Amino acid sequence: MKHTYKAKAITYMLVSALLAAGCSSNGDTSALGGASAAGSSDAASAVKAEGTHAAAEVKQANMNAAELAGFKENDALTAWDAGSSTSIVLKAEGASINGSGASVEGGVVKIVSAGTYVVSGTASNGQIMIDVPKDAVVHLVLNGVQITKDDGPALYVKKADKTIVTLQDGTDNLLSDGKVYADTSEDAPTAALFSKGDLTINGAGKLSVRGNANDGITSKDDLKIMSGTIDVQAADDGMIGRDLFAVKGGSIAIKAGGDGIKTTNDTETDNGRVVIAGGTFRIESVNDGIQAASSALIGGGDFEIVSGGGSGASTKTHQEQMPGGGGFGRPPQDQNRGGAAATQASAAETPSAKALKATADIAFADGQFRIDAADDAIHSNAGIVLAGGQFNLSSGDDAIHADASITISGGTIEIVKSYEGIESTNITIAGGDIRLASSDDGINVSGGNDSSASAGSGKSGDRFSATSGLLTISGGTVYVDAAGDGLDSNGSIVMSGGTVIVNGPTTDGNGALDYDGTFKQSGGFLIAAGSAGMAQAPSEDSTQRAVLMTFPSSLAAGTLVTLTDSSGTALATFAPAKTFRSVVVSSPELKAGETYTISTGGKSTGTAKNGLYEGGSTSGSTKLVTFTLGDKVTYVNQSGVTTVNSGGGPGGGGRGPGGGFGQGRR
Known part of the structure; x- marks a missing residue:
């Protein structure tokens, strides 16, 4: 859509930030340099650089709000x-x-x-x-x-x-x-x-x-x-x-x-x-x-x-849009979100x-x-x-x-x-x-306006069809407590920095992480807990290593999950806020070829923030599995490294990277 009614002064401030988000204000995704749903590292770098510049520009511009308001x-x-x-x-x-x-x-x-x-x-x-x-x-x-x-x-x-x-x-x-x-x-x-x-x-x-x-x-x-x-x-x-x-x-x-x-x-x-x-x-x-x-x-x-x-x-x-028409349970005025300029008026x-x-x-x-x-x-x-x-x-x-x-x-x-x-x-x-807390998806990269969904997209709990949209995380702290998908992109996800903690769904129809394209991670700290049926980890082509642990049965909210290296140093100690059966951990500290142990239960003397403990030590936990980390994404259950995400999703296999099922560790 082309916004012909915007104030020029405000448009000047926002334009680079809108480009940074992967879309100009008229909805043109060409600002990403032709990045597709798979996403590219070049696009991610551009988004990060533009986002930093845009934030500074907006902050500076707002210092002169009186001038922009036209006060005389x-x-x-x-x-x-x-x-x-x-x-x-x-x-x-x-x-x-x-x-x-x-x-x-x-x-x-x-x-x-x-x-x-x-x-x-x-x-x-x-x-x-x-x-x-x-x-x-x-x-x-x-x-x-x-x-x-x-x-x-x-x-x-x-x-x-x-x-x-x-x-x-x-x-x-x-x-x-x-x-x-x-x-x-x-x-x-x-x-x-x-x-x-x-x-x-x-x-x-x-x-x-x-x-x-x-x-x-x-x-x-x-x-x-x-x-x-x-x-x-x-x-x-x-x-x-x-x-x-x-x-x-x-x-x-x-x-x-x-x-x-x-x-x-x-x-x-x-x-x-x-x-x-x-x-x-x-x-x-x-x-x-x-x-x-x-x-x-x-x-x-x-x-x-x-x-x-x-x-x-x-x-x-x-309500989800059903094949053959129907709405989303939204009143009529909301079903034309983001329409043409005439519709905006x-x-x-x-x-x-x-x-x-x-x-x-x-x-x-x-x-x-x-x-x-x-x-x-x-x-x-x-x-x-x-x-x-x-x-x-x-x-x-x-x-x-x-x-x-x-x-x-x-x-x-x-x-x-x-x-x-x-x-x-x-x-x-x-x-x-x-x-954030949500009764459905926590952070959702979707088709934008609600009328853009394709009927019968086949995604449980998701009203939108696949898009070339992008969720980019390069800094900040994000804590999600979602009954639906935690991080949900109908396009792709790029993460190069920041801290992301997800307490995802308790039912297998959604996942703590859900993406249709790729999830390329090159930095930052990610931990995501939730159900196992639709569980996903970052993509295989990520440059930062990750582990997805599937537990033999659901664990109660507040149960500690501790990931330690061969020297006994804890890389992550986390107490999910809800019942869970899978946990994804991605950290710059994870090293390929090293031996790691996942333990559950016990108590930590560390300081907890958003369920993640810093400092202190853990006692009384039960060692569940010891394994050697691969050079990409490592899938683990109580028996050790597996060749598939063993979450028990549709057809007996969990969903692997890229939205498919039964993909092995590489």
């Missing part, structure tokens, strides 16, 4: 002088005005000239209307205001180039509308605070907005929040900036019957962006928490988002319950995120770059999903609950600390 000098204008301002005092019978540029009639205060206006008092069924020349700027100071309007917006910017609303320090202000508007024409206002021009909110005071008819705050151009405490409750959407929603700081609380925050312009280049440099966000939305019609860039801030009632309210059934307007969603690319440089979503926690129809931040995610569907690519180079990600943890056509992990 007058966006920070809060000062005013009584001698040069027009004073408006609202009263039950109307308003008193001291100064020029404003008049009152029938409870409506109309501002017709550029300038500074300071408003205080209470108006029941009143309104402030700004109707100035198109090139005029109005500075409106809310100095302790309560305005309710029974049949329209309380504050209505009918015409202006820009309106700057300052919340005076130490004041509480309220804007509220009624449930039914008098004007129901196509261009009628739809929010308690409605502006047809650019709108900026700043100051140190508080603003409460009650959108009883539809939305809370809407700008038909740019909506910028510089500071202040803003509380919005809306029957539909909380805050809308058609062309841009940008936040520099402040505290924002939203309770919305529709989307929490959104942009809507999906037809004009450089518009429809969400750019957040800081601030505090507490969002509770029936639909999406934050939705960008094009790109989203988050350089900081503290976010707490509950969308669709949270993950516990998810109605996803996740409509998808942005289709109700869903994702927490943070963008039609084009999303980049994270920093921030703290606590998300509980009925649908995806973080979703992009294009690519996601995650270079920093702290994430605590619970999702009724995918925790992190991008149709084209996901690149992770930093940050701390804790996926507490998900159907699938991280899913995309291409996934690159170059850094960061990732812990």
Whole structure:
């Protein structure tokens, strides 16, 4: 797909990262230099180098988030002088005005000239209307205001180039509308605070907005929040900036019957962006928490988002696509993920319950995120770059999903609950600390959008057909607890660094490792425990050695598995979190021709992290097998080295490297 609606500035930052993930933002896999599902070492090297460069580029770019958001000098204008301002005092019978540029009639205060206006008092069924020349700027100071309007917006910017609303320090202000508007024409206002021009909110005071008819705050151009405490409750959407929603700081609380925050312009280049440099966000939305019609860039801030009632309210059934048609148990709006550009525009307007969603690319440089979503926690129809931040995610569907690519180079990600943890056509992990739990696949390289699956692919527990997608791991720490496949690539896997710990499935229909192409490992530490029927080890053409041990029967969760060399030094001591019957270990310390021993049980005096023990010693264990390591992948059971993975999968043989069955050690 070609994203014609992306902001140029954000696209510049993301492009190399999207290439690094093995896919440009339009889904073109040629960025891999023609790498097929088998993957090549050259492609892996390119991915690693590009990923490192992209992460640095995104981090640097986010340091200038204020510039990318287009904040201007007058966006920070809060000062005013009584001698040069027009004073408006609202009263039950109307308003008193001291100064020029404003008049009152029938409870409506109309501002017709550029300038500074300071408003205080209470108006029941009143309104402030700004109707100035198109090139005029109005500075409106809310100095302790309560305005309710029974049949329209309380504050209505009918015409202006820009309106700057300052919340005076130490004041509480309220804007509220009624449930039914008098004007129901196509261009009628739809929010308690409605502006047809650019709108900026700043100051140190508080603003409460009650959108009883539809939305809370809407700008038909740019909506910028510089500071202040803003509380919005809306029957539909909380805050809308058609062309841009940008936040520099402040505290924002939203309770919305529709989307929490959104942009809507999906037809004009450089518009429809969400750019957040800081601030505090507490969002509770029936639909999406934050939705960008094009790109989203988050350089900081503290976010707490509950969308669709949270993950516990998810109605996803996740049914597999069956031959002859049928869906995946997803609502119709999700079956067109990643479609053509025309589809993207409509998808942005289709109700869903994702927490943070963008039609084009999303980049994270920093921030703290606590998300509980009925649908995806973080979703992009294009690519996601995650270079920093702290994430605590619970999702009724995918925790992190991008149709084209996901690149992770930093940050701390804790996926507490998900159907699938991280899913995309291409996934690159170059850094960061990732812990995830999933009721299906942990990390899934798939066909991208859910409608791309081929009916009857023949893969148990997998909705997608084979792809040329690539999972690349060159750094960071990854811990997976998956009821389905742990690491699942419908293409290939390349691992050159990092630490990966997998607690995989307990049933034989899935595996701790599952790939259709190859799994070429040249570095890093890997340990993966799970069932045995579909167990796979890294590919035979890996340059780093590995061992796959199949146990005669299932072992209980928490049972220690220790791999020691001929001198008795432990290379790995691991306590799987669930029942298991196979364990894969790959480490740079494994040497061909050396003798190793696998023992089970006992206790370790070492320090455990993610079930892997460091330091200390193990006592009370039972030696199960001693064997000589081959020069590639060595398959072992209690009797010693075997010629096949003896897991007892379909047809009596386990699945060997490359997705086949009964392949021997070489």
